[in-house]
Amino acid sequence: xxxxxxxxxxxxxxxxxxxxxxxxxxxxxxxxxxxxxxxxxxxxxxxxxxxxxxxxxxxxxxxxxxxxxxxxxxxxxxxxxxxxxxxxxxxxxxxxxxxxxxxxxxxxxxxxxxxxxxxxxxxxxxxxxxxxxxxxxxxxxxxxxxxxxxxxxxxxxxxxxxxxxxxxxxxxxxxxxxxxxxxxxxxxxxxxxxxxxxxxxxxxxxxxxxxxxxxxxxxxxxxxxxxxxxxxxxxxxxxxxxxxxxxxxxxxxxxxxxxxxxxxxxxxxxxxxxxxxxxxxxxxxxxxxxxxxxxxxxxxxxxxxxxxxxxxxxxxxxxxxxxxxxxxxxxxxxxxxx
Amino acid sequence: xxxxxxxxxxxxxxxxxxxxxxxxxxxxxxxxxxxxxxxxxxxxxxxxxxxxxxxxxxxxxxxxxxxxxxxxxxxxxxxxxxxxxxxxxxxxxxxxxxxxxxxxxxxxxxxxxxxxxxxxxxxxxxxxxxxxxxxxxxxxxxxxxxxxxxxxxxxxxxxxxxxxxxxxxxxxxxxxxxxxxxxxxxxxxxxxxxxxxxxxxxxxxxxxxxxxxxxxxxxxxxxxxxxxxxxxxxxxxxxxxxxxxxxxxxxxxxxxxxxxxxxxxxxxxxxxxxxxxxxxxxxxxxxxxxxxxxxxxxxxxxxxxxxxxxxxxxxxxxxxx
Ligand code: SF4
Ligand code: SF4
Numbered sequence: 187x188x189x190x191x192x193x194x195x196x197x198x199x200x201x202x203x204x205x206x207x208x209x210x211x212x213x214x215x216x217x218x219x220x221x222x223x224x225x226x227x228x229x230x231x232x233x234x235x236x237x238x239x240x241x242x243x244x245x246x247x248x249x250x251x252x253x254x255x256x257x258x259x260x261x262x263x264x265x266x267x268x269x270x271x272x273x274x275x276x277x278x279x280x281x282x283x284x285x286x287x288x289x290x291x292x293x294x295x296x297x298x299x300x301x302x303x304x305x306x307x308x309x310x311x312x313x314x315x316x317x318x319x320x321x322x323x324x325x326x327x328x329x330x331x332x333x334x335x336x337x338x339x340x341x342x343x344x345x346x347x348x349x350x351x352x353x354x355x356x357x358x359x360x361x362x363x364x365x366x367x368x369x370x371x372x373x374x375x376x377x378x379x380x381x382x383x384x385x386x387x388x389x390x391x392x393x394x395x396x397x398x399x400x401x402x403x404x405x406x407x408x409x410x411x412x413x414x415x416x417x418x419x420x421x422x423x424x425x426x427x428x429x430x431x432x433x434x435x436x437x438x439x440x441x442x443x444x445x446x447x448x449x450x451x452x453x454x455x456x457x458x459x460x461x462x463x464x465x466x467x468x469x470x471x472x473x474x475x476x477x478x479x480x481x482x483x484x485x486x487x488x489x490x491x492x493x494x495x496x497x498x499x500x501x502x503x504x505x506x507x508x509x510x511x512x513x514x515x516x517x518x519x520x521x522x523x524x
Numbered sequence: 525x526x527x528x529x530x531x532x533x534x535x536x537x538x539x540x541x542x543x544x545x546x547x548x549x550x551x552x553x554x555x556x557x558x559x560x561x562x563x564x565x566x567x568x569x570x571x572x573x574x575x576x577x578x579x580x581x582x583x584x585x586x587x588x589x590x591x592x593x594x595x596x597x598x599x600x601x602x603x604x605x606x607x608x609x610x611x612x613x614x615x616x617x618x619x620x621x622x623x624x625x626x627x628x629x630x631x632x633x634x635x636x637x638x639x640x641x642x643x644x645x646x647x648x649x650x651x652x653x654x655x656x657x658x659x660x661x662x663x664x665x666x667x668x669x670x671x672x673x674x675x676x677x678x679x680x681x682x683x684x685x686x687x688x689x690x691x692x693x694x695x696x697x698x699x700x701x702x703x704x705x706x707x708x709x710x711x712x713x714x715x716x717x718x719x720x721x722x723x724x725x726x727x728x729x730x731x732x733x734x735x736x737x738x739x740x741x742x743x744x745x746x747x748x749x750x751x752x753x754x755x756x757x758x759x760x761x762x763x764x765x766x767x768x769x770x771x772x773x774x775x776x777x778x779x780x781x782x783x784x785x786x787x788x789x790x791x792x793x794x795x796x797x798x799x800x801x802x803x804x805x806x807x808x809x810x811x812x813x814x815x816x817x818x819x820x821x822x823x824x825x826x827x828x829x830x831x832x833x834x835x836x837x838x839x840x841x842x843x844x845x
Contacts, residue, residue, distance in 0.1 A: 218744050222634035222641050222668075222687065222732070226741050246741070255740065256694050413699060414739040428698065428719050444719070445697045445740070452699075 187361065188374030189353045195367035196235040196351045202363060203278055204233075207314070210251045211280035212244035213237045229279075238280055240346050243324040245499060247420035248281045252292060252309060256444045259305060263438040270305075270440075276312030280344070282320055283378060284327070284493040287334035288420030289315070291481075291489055295423045314357060319345035319377035326494030328384040328507050334491040335379045343376035384494065386507050388478050389514040391521070396475070399516035401509075402467035408502055409466040413447030415496035415506065416473070421489050424448060448473055474509055527592055536620035537595055538586065545591060548573070548598050551584035551620065551627035553609060553656075554648030554666070561605045568601050582627045595619075610649065612656045623657030624802060630666040631674040634685070640668025641685030641732055642749045647776065654780055660790050661802040663758075664783060670710070670731045670752075677767040680805050681783055682754035686730030686773065688746035688830075689723065695742035696720045705737035730773070750828070753779055756806035756839065765806070765841020772832040781825045789820035806839070 191199065200209055211232045218226035227239050228246040258270045281289075296306035317340035329335040341357040354374040355364055365371075416422045426446040431439040446453060449469050454462035463469045481489035496506045529539050537546040550565060565585055569577050574589025590598055599619030606613055606620060614621045628651055631637070633644030644666040651664060664681045667674035676682025698719040706714045713728040714721040721734070721743075730750060735743045750773045757767025771778075786805065793808050793816075794801075809817045814837055827833070 215741075215744075217747055218741060220736055220738075220741070221638050222685075222745060223643075226744075228741065254694070255697060412701060412737075412739045413697075417697065417740045426698075430718050447697070447699070447739075450699050450701075 187355055187364070188372050189355065189364045189368035190347070190370040190372065190374075191351045191353060191364075191367055192349060192369055193235060193351075195369065198367055199360075199363065200233070200235060207276045207278045207312075208273070209233075209278045209280075210248070211238040211316075212242075212248075214239050232280075235351065238318075240318060243282075243327070243493070243495070243498065245495065246418050247288065247493070247495060248279050248285045249288065249292060249420050249423075251277055251279050252289075252313065253296070253306065253423065253425075253445070256442055257305065258440050258442040261438075261440045272308045276314070277309070278314045278316060280316045280318055282318050282493075283337040284329045284332075284334045284491040285420050286315060286317060286337040286340060287332075287491045288493070291421040291485075291491070292423060294485055314341040315339075316341065317343040317376055319343060319352075320379045321345070321377040323379045323382040324494070326384060326497040326505070326507065327379065327382050328386050328492040328494060329379055330382050330492075331386045332488060332490060332492035334493075337376075337378075340376075343374070345374070345377050382492075384507050386492070386510040387514065388488070388510060389517050391517055392479050392513055393517075394475075395520045396513060396516050397471060398520045400519065401512050401516040402465075402471045405467040405470040405504065406465045408504060409449070409470055410502055411449050411451060411466045411469065412501065413450040414499045414501065415504075416447035416449055417445060418495040418499050420493060420495070421477070421491060422447070424453075448476075470509070474506070474513075477506075478510055478513075525592065532592075532595070534622055535595070535599070535618070536622035537590070540588060545589060546595060547578075547586045547588040548590055548595075548602070549580070549584060549586050549620065549622065550602065550605065551580075551582065553611065553628050553652040554630040554645030555583040555632075556630075556645040557605075557609055561608055564601060564605050568598055571601075572598050583629050584627050610653075612653065614657070621657045623659060624661040625655055625658040626661070626663045628652050628664045628666070629674055629679075631668050633666070633668040637668055638736065639671060639732070641687045641730075641745070642668060642751075644668050644674070644685070647683065650776075651780060651783060654784060655787070658787065659801065660787060660794070661804065662783070662786070662790075670729050677754050677757040678759055679757050679767060680755065681779075681786075682757060682767050683779060684752040684754065686750040686752055687732045687735065688730055688748070688750060688773070689728070689732065689734050689743050690746060691721065691723070692742050692744070693720055695740050697740055697742070699739065701737040701739060702734035702743055705733045709733050748775075750775065750830075751779060753782070755837075756804075756809060758804045758806050760804065761844075762807070763841055763843050765839050768837055768839055769834055770837060771827065771834070773828060773830045775828045775831075778825050778827050778831075782821045785821045785823050785825070786817075789817060792820075 209232050210229050212227050213230045213232055215226045227242055227244045229248055229250050261268045296303040317337055343354040345352040352374045424446045425443040428442050428444055477490035478488050536549045540547050569575055569587045572590045572594040573587045578586040580586050602619050603617050628648040630644035630648040634640030635643055648666045663679040665674050665676040665679040666683045667676045668685045670684055702721050703714040706712055710731050710733045711727050711729055713724045735745055753771045753774050754767040755770045793812050795803050
């Protein structure tokens with residue numbers, strides 16, 4: 187059912203939800219940007235609707251809520267192990283359509299790729315999602331071509347309409363509360379992007395032969411393997427394990443998992459000092475092919491959701507969508523003699 | 525021709541090699557101005573000058589070839605420029621008042637440069653308001669970060685921007701980018717301990733390279749801005765030398781007070797027979813001893829708690845016999 191709420195109504199809604207849930211949304215961290223006097227928009231806990239940034243894309247994605255950047259799994263002493271406590275409350279996450287599609291990728295990785303991940307699941311089971319309508323495309327987005335511009339699997343949607351918030355509710359538990367808070371009811375369809383400035387074309391004949399293309403060599407020197415493109419991506423899920431010892435004898439400590447990146451040194455290091463993908467261009471190839479080729483072979487849809495965050499953040503102005511669009515020529519190059 | 529050259533110089537004109545011909549000196553505090561004033565300068569150069577403009581090293585313009593008798597007209601043309609730059613002026617329509625205190629310089633700072641830790645021009649303009657015009661020979665310069673593109677160490681007061689980097693350990697992914705960067709480009713103040721960087725507070729310059737390097741916004745800048753104050757660098761014939769670090773992690777207010785306090789100190793101790801009433805502050809400090817300077821300079825100054833004052837201070841540099 188659709189409801190129109192004013193600011194007070196919205197904040198009352200959030201206040202009542204906060205008893206049971208921590209509410210996360212993209213918010214502005216003033217001065218939190220890389221450069222002096224620049225801000226960072228990323229996910230954090232919010233108390234009021236005014237804190238939510240509706241008019242800009244978040245620099246980092248919502249995944250930080252579900253897969254914390256650094257997460258302690260358990261504590262150990264001698265032969266006893268204590269699991270880290272689960273968060274006391276569930277969570278509500280404000281996110282856009284591309285990210286809600288990203289959620290499906292996280293779920294695939296953590297819940298359906300073999301044994302469900304215990305730590306992910308115990309949080310995931312208690313999370314609800316609020317879709318933030320997009321009435322226009324942001325820079326570098328290519329959600330339309332990735333088919334991620336429309337979502338209907340939300341619990342609640344919110345569109346800003348002047349002073350009012352237009353909500354479409356699918357979460358039974360909220361229905362009576364919303365009826366009380368609404369200034370009006372009406373049919374509401376969350377806004378979605380119909381066209382992006384950026385278009386991508388993934389060639390039909392794409393396959394492993396692309397590894398031989400010269401296109402990757404450009405990135406050997408252009409890419410500085412900082413990993414930003416992975417860290418901001420709503421669909422990158424790699425992590426590494428860290429065992430932290432509190433004492434010299436190594437008998438007490440904690441194990442945590444920490445976000446990792448296929449672009450950063452060390453990701454493919456193996457015993458004996460070997461490393462599989464030394465060249466940055468090869469790392470790029472691996473990343474790109476995972477996002478728009480081999481993941482699809484298993485899941486039937488592409489991993490990349492076209493949010494364009496990797497493009498937004500790359501300090502070397504490397505555009506991921508531009509790389510996708512080079513694949514066709516790359517394939518021509520490597521199949522030229524067929 | 526009867527011209528009071530002392531007055532002419534006080535009005536920001538230079539007596540040139542060519543008899544009867546002056547050069548107009550236009551200083552740009554903090555090195556930034558609205559582009560529209562360039563056409564005024566062009567107009568002056570083409571109407572009264574010889575059609576050329578010299579870009580001065582102290583971030584100003586010198587418009588040569590101006591006959592003495594046209595100086596009033598040039599001053600009238602300069603009025604919108606002077607007002608537009610918010611320059612303290614003694615008498616409206618009478619041009620720049622040249623002073624002993626040299627134009628306050630600044631690199632582009634954080635409004636343009638990724639490394640800059642503060643708005644250098646804004647700070648320069650603030651100090652300009654406090655100390656201009658002033659007869660004593662002071663050189664003040666602002667630079668956004670420790671790269672010191674503005675070469676503040678050649679000045680009596682050099683201000684280098686600093687930020688106090690702060691780590692959110694929960695955002696750290698142990699990639700080591702900050703540690704590598706600090707080692708390669710700065711002082712190597714970071715070290716990995718238990719997978720995360722630990723900052724050596726003593727060596728850290730507050731340059732912000734770690735913040736720039738961190739891919740995950742684990743390192744961020746402090747809300748508060750800090751500076752390093754270097755003192756008494758100088759060029760010139762007698763004994764040139766580089767300015768040295770005096771106070772690290774100092775704040776804006778204290779810097780302004782110290783510079784103002786120094787005027788009183790110099791008035792008291794300057795050599796009354798100094799040629800043209802000019803003596804570099806450093807030479808005066810050499811005479812009175814640093815402790816005496818410090819007493820005057822730090823009068824009523826409350827430094828931030830984290831400020832580190834270097835003492836004693838030593839300079840070296842070239843000495844001609
Ligand atoms: S963000 Fe850019 S430079 Fe950094 S690893 Fe990714 S592509 Fe390379
Ligand atoms: S690869 Fe880039 S555009 Fe695609 S989902 Fe990740 S961050 Fe967004």
